[in-house]
Amino acid sequence: MKNLYKLLIGVLALSTVTSCDDYLEVDHYDILPADFMFKTEENVLSGLNGLYDTFYTDQHGSGDDETWGFKPQVFAANHSTMDCQASGWDAEWQRHAWKPDKGSLETAWRMSYRAVDRANRFLAGLETADASIFADSNSKTVYEAQARAIRGYNYLYLTKLFGRVPMLLTGETYTTSVGKARPESVDETYAAIEEDLSFGRDHLDWLPMNGEYGRITKGFCKAYLAELYMLKKDFTKAKTELKDIVDSGTYSLEPCFGNLHAWDTHWTKESVFEVMYHEQGYMGWGADSSSDAMMWYGYMCAAPEWGGWGSLCLSWEFVRSFEPGDKRRQYSAVAKGDTHPITGQTVGVTSGFDGLFQGSENMPTVYSLKYWRCKPGENNKVFNPISLTLKRYAGIMLDYAECCFETDDNATGWNMIRQIRNRAWGNLEMGATMIDLPADMLNTQTVEVPDAETYYTSYKAAKGYTSPVWKVALIIERRHEFNAEFSLYHDLCRMGMCKEWFAAEYPKTAANSSQEACLQTGDSFRFFEHEAYQEIFPIPTNEILTNPLINQEDQNPGY
Template identity: 25%
Template sequence: MKNKNSFIPIVLLMFGLSSCNDFLDVPSETNLTSATFFSSQTDFEKAVNGAYMPLRGLYASGANAATGSWLMGETHSDNTRYKYSPNYRATIDQENINDFMVTPTNTAVLNKWQGYYSVIARANQILATIDGVTFDAAKKSNLKGQALFLRAFSYFDLVQYFGKIPLHLVPATSLTDVSLPLSEVNDIYNQIIADATEAASLLPAKSAQEAGRATSGAAKTLLGNVHIVLKNWSAAESVLKEVVNSAEYSLVPNYADVFSTTNKNNSESVFEIQFRQGTDGYSSNFIYAFFPMPISATELTATMAKYGVAPAALASLTQEGYNIPTTDLIADYEAGDERLAASIGTATASGVDYPFILKYLHPHTTATFTDDNWPVYRYSEVLLFLAEALDEQGKSTEALPYLNEVRDRAGLDDVISAANLRDVIFHERRVELAFENKRWLDLARTGRAVDVISAFGAKVKANPQGYYFPAGQQPVPASFATIDLTFPLPAAEAQLSPYF
């Protein structure tokens, strides 16, 4: 698919063969096709497993850190920065996302686009064929619900980051199917709501579902999130109360334990991306992109040992660190907030102390093959979403218990007054959900992005050493000049489509 012209002979051949004898329409008995593969419950179970798979690539780091969703959700905000390395200049795309200089050729942008459309394509194949195959009705509902959830989840992320995008709802069988016009944002949201609503009706509760898979609670939380973004406050309140009243979820008493690798898919987990340490391709590794670099093996060993981690095969990290907490974020934690020590630690790199994301540092056997899952939705966010939905309807007094349930777990006093509750909830989301890819989307959806990031960018330029630039180095003049609310459509995809 590198050149549109390369499709022409294939398409002509396809249409030419279609007029030949009927025997050409018989599915191959030796090669797997959609006609021969999707014929049993087991086949659909395998297909649904495959639909989840691209999510690991979207949330992990890999050899190329540009695959991390955290680049567009966290570093593209005032929560985190990169530690500029003048000796490692192979990372311009990541820096440009942090500096608000994103172009259509940015690899992280392309990776997000391709990753989610891979999920969508796999979900579409399942949804197009599952009703035509007979097997256990409950199993079918579960599998169909998971596919609908994954498609809705993928489109929701894409529309928030890109705006107008192509809306693929059936498997592509021709060049026409591959290249679709950009759909209006409202049409995309309508489809997301339809998919998430149907998924919620088909999926089992968390207590009846295999750990790590989408549930009715996850679909309802997604639906509540969509309504929050669209400012459908009453609809958000209704569906989020269903999650709360289900009694399927509760806050883990100790904040740090929420993220422990010995406590995956816990009572607070609504949906998280599954990883497993080891060399079989299922491990995570984002913490190794988050350390300040360059950092020697000795310094890395000492830092990890300080937090009870001692993997084998540690080596120096010599590239450039990302997602390093800003002093602005650190200052936003209230005195006594137990989440600060659970979320942010200190690492010594090249003899200098830097903050780093402690939330994702846990014991693992071998360096770079970590066991951490990535939290997408937690019950604490459900509570904060519900508080926001109530406050926006003038029900501030009703909102306070949900907000305070989150604060109580953090060791903080209850909020008593409903004055300026919108800002209080916004602040609470920042510290409760730090480093979970929420900050940029929160800034954009609440209309704060331009003001907050413009002020933040001015601070970075005025004091680059305070934002991890070495002496004598500073951001390029064009950084933070334009604060766009959506990312550009990938140039590599534009070359394959006449519509953008």
């Protein structure tokens, strides 16, 4: 048996925000011998909990493994769109210059297959476990459903990044299957994902097992099944799954957008699935030696002017894209001239940081308020008690809207967008409580929200988009809703919108034909022409070197 970790996986009530004392703490081992794991139901549950550990960082690893959940998830989904930017090695993301030896791509491959490996070992042992060890006749099926859903989720993530990937199934690991070829068609990958997530959907409840929030649920399975069907362009099936989620009443929009990323606040009514990083007894340097449930988002996202590392800046194009009245701007970003509403620090008042860009690589002086919530290192807060909300109800609503438009149900599609915008303008905030932002940021009366279809008709024409208005509306609403989260580039790729996006939102014009010109205007200099092959990423070099059934000829086109 190897290192003992803590896995924090739950709250007692979905509709409330509670203190850390309300969370269930589950001890588990990262590896349990099979002849031990399946002797008792308690040990089976410990083995299952080890699968949930794979959502967390690997503080006992190295490199980008220590920021799993940030790199490459946030980078692939955001820096690739240019709405988020970074310097140094990380600048390759917004320059579309990533290569097969990119460290965070290797992390994505390794960490995802770590989850697949554990799931396969667990499922193989569960198949032969004596039914008499389970107190409830349904328990074994529920454990299997969670494990299969975790495997399906990881294969879906790998597929979005890399396309066709080797499919290790129950009992197979990279130890038993040293070489594993990529399938001939991505349809084989899709079929395995669908089978796993469908099993989870059919055997799990809307509420998590034993009330332990953080476990896989029916809503999780339906949400990712819908995502899979949308990738397959089967919008009718996706619409059915998403409508079930909407009609279930399990989730609803958090009244205040600004509360979604409050520190040590977990499982708001909007969360479909999140990875929780809690307040622990010690959050300073060296805390990682005791737990993998640590993340240093605050340092990575805070302004370098005030002690941050600059791993995530926001573009001026993103900041300038908001309509007047859209409060997602003030809840998502602090830019040059803005005062941070929590720390009181003003951006752009220090020499060397007082321009539209700062540093030798000209990073925008715009920063994410979603993750920069206190002064880096203040009160020994090196690591931050946050949640990485991988799937939230606002995403379900916009996915449902997309499926409605694709199936000629335009009225429902615009209604979903209307509800998202109503929250964005603050019309759900009356009577709400602000968690860590100042209370005076809340609306005290309702305001009028511009009609989305009218606005985006004009926006489409002004920007030069050629896609239908509803596609433009969805991608810009997703832009404003999910900046620095987990989906935007993948949505652009799935919708076939990348080429239009870069032409419209980051155009190459006479006015910004050089970096020097951009420094004067705040425009981002685009180093690349978008190519369709860049909508998936290269198979990591290490996989090609170590897997005898994958060679350079199997590499994704263009790399």
